[in-house]
């Protein structure tokens with residue numbers, strides 16, 4: 140969780156200072172969901188992600204050096220500089236890709252689950268998306284088909300209360316997004332997405348169901364995007380008071396407190412971990428800066444397999 | 445005349461048309477408080493209220509279909525699709541519905557709909573936020589496609605698009621938003637759809653471009669002038685219907701043609717214009733038609749690769765110079 144936080148803080152800073160071009164969507168405040176979900180996956184399972192995908196990728200074991208290099212548009216990046224922040228993947232660790240199209244991964248994840256089922260493979264798919272993405276038609280089409288075919292997929296809705304500037308409560312007329320699963324006949328559960336243990340417990344149950352061939356689950360993980368939507372967002376659509384209130388529910392602070400209370404972490408160890416993570420993020424930036432630019436002569440390579 | 449930005453010119457057109465006709469309404473994602481992803485609709489929610497500035501969930505296929513339906517009953521919706529890349533999600537309501545209605549249902553049906561959308565690369569937004577899909581829609585009978593390059597044209601053509609009784613795709617290249625130029629004030633007249641503009645007169649070679657590349661073509665012409673080549677630049681402004689009259693007249697005078705198009709090379713508007721010239725005035729051409737386009741690749745995110753992919757003033761100038769025998 141700390142790796143994601145410090146990585147994203149640096150990314151925000153790099154974009155603000157114009158050292159990295161394009162745009163990025165930081166996952167600051169949503170770390171417990173990425174980590175809680177991916178911690179329950181095994182080899183042979185898959186993940187699909189979103190525009191806000193650095194955290195999912197890191198939680199799934201993605202290399203921060205290569206993610207950072209992709210943001211810098213370098214040859215050593217996951218997409219060799221072709222994709223950028225919203226377009227990177229590493230199939231070897233089960234990460235089937237971020238996605239620049241809101242809702243774009245939901246049908247893909249369900250199709251991957253279909254392939255796993257048809258090949259009688261054991262794996263399952265964890266499909267991340269935001270509250271806003273649940274308003275896309277393909278969300279509803281995919282969930283219905285996953286239900287009728289009992290596909291091994293866990294739909295993970297990161298409800299951070301906003302889709303860009305639109306409040307989730309203004310974009311639907313239901314109380315909880317979890318109830319959308321009712322329409323398709325499978326379980327929908329709403330949980331505190333800033334509570335790592337709650338996420339893990341819910342994912343545990345959903346995985347069991349998917350692995351048993353009983354079909355999908357929709358997990359609504361309630362959380363808050365602590366920074367702006369993307370670079371340059373003035374956040375005029377929400378109040379500073381609301382932001383302050385959510386700061387008190389910072390998932391990293393809560394997890395640390397819990398670990399210390401349980402005697403699993405000392406203050407000294409905590410400081411040491413912070414030092415290590417800070418160093419790792421610095422290393423990633425150095426790696427990215429020193430990596431070569433892609434060769435323009437290779438522009439036309441790889442359009443077809 | 446006062447100078448304002450392309451974004452401001454669009455906003456003025458929207459505001460003046462909304463004041464003039466109560467049927468005009470805006471529909472789209474984050475177009476209220478946020479002002480749209482590129483700030484074009486900033487302030488209009490406060491001015492016209494939520495019934496006329498309708499903020500939608502992320503449901504492009506749904507709300508464009510709804511705009512088509514509303515237009516059947518007399519509304520004049522101006523829909524914003526946040527990036528042209530997301531036009532993929534609204535092809536059905538535009539192509540299978542809006543574009544056919546007047547042809548099949550006759551006078552009872554009109555579809556006075558405008559879909560505004562930012563196109564193109566240059567900002568390292570990556571392969572799903574940098575595309576140019578004009579050709580798909582120019583390929584659809586019943587749809588009009590405009591892609592103005594100057595703030596004045598943006599204002600005039602937006603007014604024309606809103607008053608047009610047909611569905612119009614209004615393409616706004618994202619590099620153009622901050623560019624500035626002279627724009628007429630309140631009550632200014634619409635600029636007719638389907639008329640190209642000769643941006644610069646010349647005698648040696650005709651360079652055709654539109655949208656962002658029209659600016660690059662003018663810069664290329666400046667560079668060519670230094671080398672003694674007198675280039676004419678035509679800003680097409682409208683891609684459907686094409687103003688071939690202006691193009692043909694120019695090619696008859698210059699005998700040489702360069703077409704600059706940011707879209708991929710295959711199946712694009714550049715090919716269409718080239719073939720029409722070939723069909724109509726083959727015998728006036730002193731050399732082959734040259735096209736400067738993006739190759740058939742997705743637009744990469746890396747600034748180095750992106751610059752290698754996209755047409756620019758240097759490539760346009762080089763093509764024209766080569767045609768004129770300078771190199």
Ligand SMILES: Cc1ncc(C[n+]2csc(CCOP(=O)(O)OP(=O)(O)O)c2C)c(N)n1
Nearest residue numbers: 191239240241269270271272301302303530
């Ligand atoms: C089809 C499509 N429409 C719009 C966008 C622009 N866009 C990118 S992220 C976003 C908001 C997504 O909200 P949500 O799904 O809640 O995810 P969050 O950003 O809150 O993580 C929007 C509108 C897009 N990328 N794709």
Ligand SMILES: [Mg+2]
Nearest residue numbers: 269270301302
């Ligand atoms: Mg959201």
